[in-house]
Structure formats: C-alpha cells, structure tokens
Amino acid sequence: MTNEDSKRNFLLNIHDLAKHLNISIGTVSRALNGRADVNAKTRQRVIEAAQKFGYSPNQSGRSLRQGSTGLVGFMVIINRDRETRGEAFFMSIFDGMQSYLSSRGLDFVVHFCGSDEDPVAYLRRIAERRLVDGIVISQMYRTDKRIDYLVQRKMPFIAFGRSESSKIFSWMDLDFEGVAEKAINHLCLLGHRRIAIATASNDINYGYVFVDACRSSLAKRGLSLPDELVLQEPLTESGGYRVGERLLAMENRPTAVVLVDNTMAIGLYHIFQDVKIIPGKDISIVGFDASPNGEFLRPSLTQFEVPLGQLGRWLGEHIMLLIEAKGTGKKMPVFSKLWPMKMILGDSSGPTS
Numbered sequence: 001m002t003n004e005d006s007k008r009n010f011l012l013n014i015h016d017l018a019k020h021l022n023i024s025i026g027t028v029s030r031a032l033n034g035r036a037d038v039n040a041k042t043r044q045r046v047i048e049a050a051q052k053f054g055y056s057p058n059q060s061g062r063s064l065r066q067g068s069t070g071l072v073g074f075m076v077i078i079n080r081d082r083e084t085r086g087e088a089f090f091m092s093i094f095d096g097m098q099s100y101l102s103s104r105g106l107d108f109v110v111h112f113c114g115s116d117e118d119p120v121a122y123l124r125r126i127a128e129r130r131l132v133d134g135i136v137i138s139q140m141y142r143t144d145k146r147i148d149y150l151v152q153r154k155m156p157f158i159a160f161g162r163s164e165s166s167k168i169f170s171w172m173d174l175d176f177e178g179v180a181e182k183a184i185n186h187l188c189l190l191g192h193r194r195i196a197i198a199t200a201s202n203d204i205n206y207g208y209v210f211v212d213a214c215r216s217s218l219a220k221r222g223l224s225l226p227d228e229l230v231l232q233e234p235l236t237e238s239g240g241y242r243v244g245e246r247l248l249a250m251e252n253r254p255t256a257v258v259l260v261d262n263t264m265a266i267g268l269y270h271i272f273q274d275v276k277i278i279p280g281k282d283i284s285i286v287g288f289d290a291s292p293n294g295e296f297l298r299p300s301l302t303q304f305e306v307p308l309g310q311l312g313r314w315l316g317e318h319i320m321l322l323i324e325a326k327g328t329g330k331k332m333p334v335f336s337k338l339w340p341m342k343m344i345l346g347d348s349s350g351p352t353s
Helices: 003-010 014-021 025-032 040-052 059-066 087-103 119-128 145-153 176-189 205-220 237-249 263-274 308-327
Strands: 071-077 107-113 134-138 157-160 171-174 195-199 230-232 256-259 284-289 302-305 336-339 342-344
Touching: 014 025, 014 040, 025 040, 071 087, 071 119, 071 308, 087 107, 087 308, 107 119, 119 134, 119 145, 134 145, 134 308, 157 308, 171 176, 171 205, 171 308, 176 205, 176 256, 176 284, 176 302, 176 342, 195 205, 195 237, 230 237, 237 256, 237 263, 256 263, 263 284, 308 336
Parallel strands: 071 107, 071 134, 134 157, 157 171, 171 336, 195 230, 195 256, 256 284, 284 302
Antiparallel strands: 302 342
C-alpha cells in the first residue's frame, strides 16, 4: 500500500482532515461550508484535500447544525399504467440537474411517490423530515394541493409543469402552446382540415393545456375541434392502440392526429399496420417529444426535440437560487419559464390524399 493509500484510509472524519492540513477543525468546517471568514487560499487547500482523500461531512450532523442537508429532491409520481412521461425523458433531466448541482457541491435525490400514496402526504413527509433543502415537483394536477403546502411552508421549490392553483409560485413547463401551433400549422399547410388530438385520460394538467392550445390554433384558421376528436386515453402503447380503434370506427375519419406523448405512437402504428394503413400517406401523425419511444418507428415520426439535459441544468440552477435566497434570509424570487421545442419533420405527416 502506498503512502497516499494509507492517508486515504486514514482521513475518515473532520478531525483527521484538520490534522493532515495542520489547521483547526473550526477552520476546516468553515472552509467546507463556504464561510466568508476563511481566506481563499486556505479554503482551496481544504477543498482539494477533501476531494483528494474522499472526505465528505457527516450529513445528518451537518443538517442539525446548519439547518441544511446539501440535498435537492425531485418528486415523481409512479403510475401503474405509466401515464407519465417515460423513464428516458426523466433520466435525461435528472442527468442535467445532477451535473449542475454537483458542480455546486450539492447532491441530488429522486423521490418516487407510489401509485397508492397520497402525493400531498408523501411530500409532507419529505418536508417535515427535512430530507432536502429544496425540491422539484412534477406531473402537476390542474389544481395541485402540493403547491399550496409548499408555499405555506415557505420551502424552496419549482413545479415542473403549470397548475391552476392560485398561489404565486415558480414553475417551468414545456411549450405546449408552441408545439400545438407548429403541429396544426404544418398539417393545415398540407391540406388537413379534420384533425384529431390524442391526450391523457388522467387529471395531469399538461393534457388540458395541450388540447386548449390545439383548439386555439385551429380556431385561428377557421377550424373547430369537436369533442369527438379529443381522444383521451392512457399514455401507453395500449392507449395508442385504443386511439387507433376509435379513429377507425369513425364514419367521418380525421385525416390527421396529433399526439401529446410518443409512447402512444407505438400502439397507433401497430393497429394501422394491422389494417394496412400507412402513416403519412393514408393518415398523418404528429408526435410529441423526440424520444427512444419514437426513434425507430417507420415511417419516421414527425415530432419535437427538446434538449432535456439543458432543461435539467436550468432546474438545478434555479432551485439553487431559491435555496440560496432562503438561506440568506432574502425573499425568494419567482421564476416562470416555457421551454421551446424544435419541430423535426418525419415521413409520418404528409398531404391529404
């Protein structure tokens, strides 16, 4: 074993680190916690030594002393029918958040709320146990009591998605209105006039936002969206298959359909293949976010690209700003952001036949 290996095994706590650097335990603690009363050269020595020998503070003790944990959470609600955005979607966001937060010396943790649990009660346990300094909550309901709870508690948080809850709060969402406008405009330029919208069957708010945006874009072009063309189904392959069944059963079948989730496209393609209907030729399909779910569909799927890693970094940066504001006793700012999405043309959308 080398001398460096011996030191690495030896430096198990703050006392060892202080002894190695020949400075006081208090100075090491203040340097690691970013206190202003430690000069920059000493702080750098402490940080470099801590990184070199793999030292990290005892988090539970640090939390009790400082009132902080060094952790940022992200709450995801599990649904047995997978009526949420797919795993690849969330993992890319997590990667972006983790990348930013780790550069600031914070750790990132995902909280999965089970399908049988009340999301508000689950969130309350996280907050009351002080498991994180701030949190991103996702899958926003039209009226979401989690927002009211977090605002009342004055806990730093960002909602990934909008809600009709009346409180002022920080949120970030995909630009569903921009997607709807681009999709409807594209299809109308191709000659489509009877367009169906496939959306979620649950109370997650983005499904309603998307339908309203599509209806508005159609109205601008003198077109309507009758209720029979709003197809609410689970955002799954089987949900997409069911959308296809409903389309095929219509006497006056739409010439195009716009999807709020690409997972549905898999089932939709499957049923169309069964009855020899070719997407882009016999009916046009526009998907949503470019993801592995639609990557290998043929004909290629018209869909929208969003840089999820950058989106995750934005969430990490702005939750950090909220945490810092609370930590210094300042009023927490309020952020709102619509994330733009770029249309990628595929072969699944074509002119009316």
